Amino acid sequence: MDVRALVFDVFGTVVDWRGGVAREVRRLLGPAVDAEALADDWRGRYVPSMQRVRSGDLPWTPLDALHRASLDDVLADAGRADVGPDVREELVLAWHRLDAWPDVLPGLTRLRRSFVLAPLSNGNVALQVDLARRSGLPWDCVLGAEVVRHYKPDPEVYDSAAQLLAVPPSSVVMVAAHVDDLAAARARGLRTAYVHRPAEFGGRVVPPSADPDADWSVDSVEELADRLGA
Template sequence: MHRENLEAVLREFGIDAGQVETTELDDLNLAWHRLDPWPDTVEGLTRLKSRYIIAPLSNGNVRLMVDMAKHGGLPWDAILGAEVAQAYKPSPEAYLRTAEILALSPEEVCMVAAHNSDLAAAQKCGLRTAFIARPHEHGASQTTDLQAQGNWDWVANDLVNLAKQLGG
């Protein structure tokens, strides 16, 4: 899917993917695997990990999550998500199967996200919710998810702040 999207973006800019070296396209396509985490992420996750199980619930594939963890030093306990749950967010199965895999009830799981729609879907499944704004996630002109827009259990300005709120 990433490769298809990359080739579509290249076409938008008048670049024929067939004229680009395959190795260059492969490397560019894997840039997602080398994303640096937000500055508060490693410290915040480490603090949360001292009291809680932490795992990404991503629509990205497991290999992507593994590579991001290795590149950025992300201290996840497990890597979950669409591949493991066999369902993509916002499907209820994605959230509920994740809780089941962890041998937890939905109310024992907290979905932490910068996307109000993701939190709304998780909340409908009985998960606890925590919103962290990432106002530049989609660039300087981002207009959505700038603030909490639901009755979330926690709202924090970053993961370190969330960890403090949760006693970590």
Template structure:
């Protein structure tokens, strides 16, 4: 493989979204089941993006999508009178998620040889804040926002390769989600699957251990670095 750059899904692949969001829910809305609320909030992620894809909503960044679904969920969970300050702070929970234990070291090892960049549905401001919070050493921050499309759409993967000045086959998409990788492969990118068994908590159905269609399947970013840096 003549790989020159790696682009990374972020939520669930590089950072632990569930623990971080649940922590802030527990702190700010103590009367609800924080883990269940975090799961319900995340479950609105794809449906809300699909509404944008279908033209039912204009282009919205992730803060705006998260806020719209949050307002609905607060009512459903019995806290419809949560103040504006709490709602705004909850949306910002997605900006300060902690990396998985292997992420910072893995990214730093990979950066020694490759260009590394985010490629997330999160918008640029969110990704920059998250990188500062977690010490994520991106060479550049790439976001669906730059292309006016969410991941799954080819414009995101091909746009990332174009902005990096590389043909798609020299870019590797790294993700913990097989659908993301399948969409990237359809655009000619290389792919690496990261097994993140705790992304949805210990009670959820476990994700697949590997992606047989991916070029590599590993259990951490440090393991990915060991494979690619040899």
């Protein structure tokens, strides 16, 4: 199997969005807010907001702007319509300040010796740059939704990974903690690796321990490096 590149889902797979957003919510809104519930609510509006772009209802809109728009509803529903515009802008940047799961940096560092690595996320380029700088993620480039102006699971996103890296789709491994992302990648000819992230949703939802349709199912990026001989 001629693996040349690994492309990664980021929110949930590489970084802990729930813990990071909740931390920033506490910092900016104080202890009276249920920060985890707010993070969950905000994240719950993620797929519907992208769906409006995917369906053509909205023109191309980067994720930061979708987060900014959905935040107004989140705060209204949390009884915090009083939060001012500057704090709202700062809250959007919570998504740029998420920490990587502990296995990510050692795993990527090993994988990068043998493979080209890139995020293939719905997060915009500036957000990916901020996350990478925060955690020292050794990406070779930033691929994903904003580069191709389509949101996953649109096929254009997966196709763009192989095209821009100039390798066959079967040489690219999509790495994700979400079976739907992997299924969409597989439909475009990419290999797939499932990473089990039981803490992504704080225990509210427990993801499956493995994806039977994936080429690899692992519990960490370090285990993926083991399995790929990196």
